[in-house]
Structure formats: C-alpha cells, structure tokens
Amino acid sequence: MSKKHFLGWALMLLLLAGCTPDTPENEASAHRNDLVLGASARDFLSDEVFTSLELEVVYVTGYEPAQEALQSLVTFLNRYTNKPGGISIRPRAIASPEVGTYSIEEIKNVEKKNRTVFSKDEKLAAFIFFADDKSEDSEEKHRILGKAYMNTSLVIFENEIDEMAGSVSKSEIQTVTLHHEFGHLFGLVNNGTPAQSEHEDPEKKNRAHCSVEGCLMAAAIEFSSSPLSFLEDGQAVLDFDDKCKLDLKANGGK
Numbered sequence: 001m002s003k004k005h006f007l008g009w010a011l012m013l014l015l016l017a018g019c020t021p022d023t024p025e026n027e028a029s030a031h032r033n034d035l036v037l038g039a040s041a042r043d044f045l046s047d048e049v050f051t052s053l054e055l056e057v058v059y060v061t062g063y064e065p066a067q068e069a070l071q072s073l074v075t076f077l078n079r080y081t082n083k084p085g086g087i088s089i090r091p092r093a094i095a096s097p098e099v100g101t102y103s104i105e106e107i108k109n110v111e112k113k114n115r116t117v118f119s120k121d122e123k124l125a126a127f128i129f130f131a132d133d134k135s136e137d138s139e140e141k142h143r144i145l146g147k148a149y150m151n152t153s154l155v156i157f158e159n160e161i162d163e164m165a166g167s168v169s170k171s172e173i174q175t176v177t178l179h180h181e182f183g184h185l186f187g188l189v190n191n192g193t194p195a196q197s198e199h200e201d202p203e204k205k206n207r208a209h210c211s212v213e214g215c216l217m218a219a220a221i222e223f224s225s226s227p228l229s230f231l232e233d234g235q236a237v238l239d240f241d242d243k244c245k246l247d248l249k250a251n252g253g254k
C-alpha cells in the first residue's frame, strides 16, 4: 500500500452537513438494528461483544458499487475495528423501489423489505444501500452523498456521486463516502463515542462532525487541500485526523 500525501485535487465535496444525526440514547442492546446512530459505536470498534462483521450490500440493479470501493472499505474497517473473526461482504442486487428522491423514511422501508443479515451471536451485521436516486434533502450547493441513519445502517446516493465524478473518480467518491458514513456508525464526533478532546464542529447544523480541516469527518470534505489524503491501491483516500483516531481508540477501536 503506498501512503503519501496527495495534493492538488480540484474538487471540493460538499458532503455532509446533511448527515446530522438524531440524539443518541446509548443504551446497549447490542443485537438490535433499530437504535439511533452511534448506539453501536463500541460494538463496531471493539471485540467485546462482536468478533466479526458482515456487511450486507444491497444495490439497485445498474448501481453496483465499484469493487475498489468495497475492497477499500474492508481495508479501512480492518484498520480501525477489532474484528479478529474477519470482515465479510455480501452484495446483492434488487429492482428499483421506484420512489424517486428518497426520504429517510423511504430508505428505512427499503431496508425493512430487503435486509436479510442481522447481528447474531458474535457477528455484527451492517446494512448498506446503494440507492438509485438522490436524497430529497440534497441541494445544488449542499449535496448529500450518503447518510448513516441508524445504528447499523447507511445509504449511499449513487445519482449524486455520478454527477460529482470527474477529476475524482466515482469509486474514489464512493470510497470516501463509505468511510465517512462508517465514521458516524463509529460514533464520531461525540455521537456515541465520547470526544477525548474538543473537536466537534461548533456549528449546530454540523453536529457530529470534526472541526479539524481536512479530516474525513469534516462536514465538508475537501480533497484539494487535505493533508490527510493518501493513495491506496491507486485510489485517493481521506483519513481521520489524530483527534478522531484517538477517540476511536479510547472507545475500543484500534
């Protein structure tokens, strides 16, 4: 894996203020999948309850995620989570739900109808939906590429990514979006995983994001100027800054 700084990207991704989550409850009922975002942070990070992780990847036919993006996700998860039993991916295509732009309620309905992998014994399960349209909350200047919406669930909006791809490839945008949304499942910032230092974005609409410029968990991701970007298997990837990394370690992660 080559790891070097990667500067000079032209594109700025306005990802993420749209993924501001609900207030977490943090009661541990480890095997449930209907809890608020961040509630399973420690279950993802540590091996105390779950020693392996299975990702159910459901995509609308024609919107299959790039292999590089899924491979990079496994590398990323191995880097930050303690899962000695391994991390596996189970991809599956479905027909379009034909709802047009998606509300979170509609996304949750898709999950209800299509999710088949659930946490069991020592295996933690997560659900990833590659949607065939945008978020209904997306705007020209405020694009929403993905959203982690419950404790083990996230969605990626493929139409949005298609439109943004250019100097940055589609698989690179998928990769960074997947990693960012997993950062939310990991409870960052201060949303299930307590911040060890003050680095939560002070703007209310950017809650649960990182105030360190260039961090993977920044509300608006800037490829162009991030000193935390690097090349991995030929793909440009962003990483967490040291403050986010420390939070993950302190909550049972690597």
Ligand SMILES: [Zn+2]
Residues within 6 Å of the ligand: 016, 017, 019, 020, 180, 184, 209, 219
């Ligand atoms: Zn976010």
Ligand SMILES: [Zn+2]
Residues within 6 Å of the ligand: 199, 210, 211, 212, 215, 216, 217, 218, 240, 241, 242, 243, 244, 245
């Ligand atoms: Zn950070």
